[in-house]
Amino acid sequence: MYGKGLRALSLATFAALTATFALVFFYAPLDADQGFIQKIFYVHVPVAIVTLCAYVLGGIFAAIHLKTHDRGWDLRSYVVIHIALIFNVVGLLTGAIWAKASWGHWWVWDEPTLVSFLIVFLLFATYQPLRFSIEDPERQARYAAVFAVMAGAFVPLNFAAVRAATATVHPRTFGTTGGGLPSQMAWVFVVAIVAMALLFALMCCYEIAAKQTRWQLRALRRRLLGSDAVAPLGRSAAPALGEPSRSAPRESGRGSYPAEAPS
Amino acid sequence: MSVLFAVAPALPLDEAGKYVAGAFVAFVGVIVIYVAIMGVRLQRMSRELSELHRALEAREQGEAERAKGAAAR
Secondary structure (H helix, E strand, O other): OOOOOHHHHHHHHHHHHHHHHHHHHHOOOOEOOOEHHHHHHHHHHHHHHHHHHHHHHHHHHHHHHHHHOOHHHHHHHHHHHHHHHHHHHHHHHHHHHHHHHHHOOOOOOOOHHHHHHHHHHHHHHOHHHHHHHOOOHHHHHHHHHHHHHHHHHHHHHHHHHHHHOOOOOOOOOOOOOOOOOOHHHHHHHHHHHHHHHHHHHHHHHHHHHHHHHHHHHHHHHHHHHOHHHOOOOOOOOOOOOOOOOOOOOOOOOOOOOOOOOOO | OHHHHHHOOOOOOOHHHHHHHHHHHHHHHHHHHHHHHHHHHHHHHHHHHHHHHHHHHHHHHHHHHHHHHHHHO
């Protein structure tokens, strides 16, 4: 059934987040330069890393959808990008708070790391309106997948370009020369990344389980009460699995979409 | 817990504490909002499911009455 393993994943996420918060405040040493403010690092940087990786993952899922025409992959791509956008907002918020505390400004426009992260956010923020603007589910999935692949490929390129740029004030977490995190901080940082990745996976699993349950309910209603009892789906950015395509049917089996939501 | 607090660095609740608290509250706040949205969705689905259960029961009851009527005839 849907949501299989959600309880175990929820417990693991809760344990990892609790461990992270405990380690951040009771184990990780205070930063010699920034002091207590540096604690924001353990939320901001893992969230940003998970966000960028998730965008790439969304692009990979979209590429699989384009190859296999399986709309389950379109759903995964959509959900991953959707949750990544939420994480992106958290990354921007925590970054702005850290910037205000550390530099005295909420935002610094001449800092490549900040601006590039905002550009990535704005780029993926157009994903939902793009999907919403296309009514036909099949076309919506295909066009959104092309966008997700291109935007997903842009993320590592953007990251490399920022690394190559001469940084002004934003520090580098994975330094290329000398320094780096002390071992105690590095351990806490790794645990924080694992916790954020688990949280991300959990939110994605919840979202997918909720969508699949909703489609199953619609299918059940259709079988039980007839098609007239099921209100037609309005225009939506979310993939509509189990809903018949409004475009002409495809001639081959490859590419035909399932009548029911996949398990 | 008291031992943990004894070995932990002092938490300065001055200027820095305000910002750190703000960042962590922003993070937790977004999770809480997400959980609340999921809760509303779950409620809606559970309502729909109970509606379908009622429809199924009414259908089964009607079928049973029809079968009883046919048997009486």
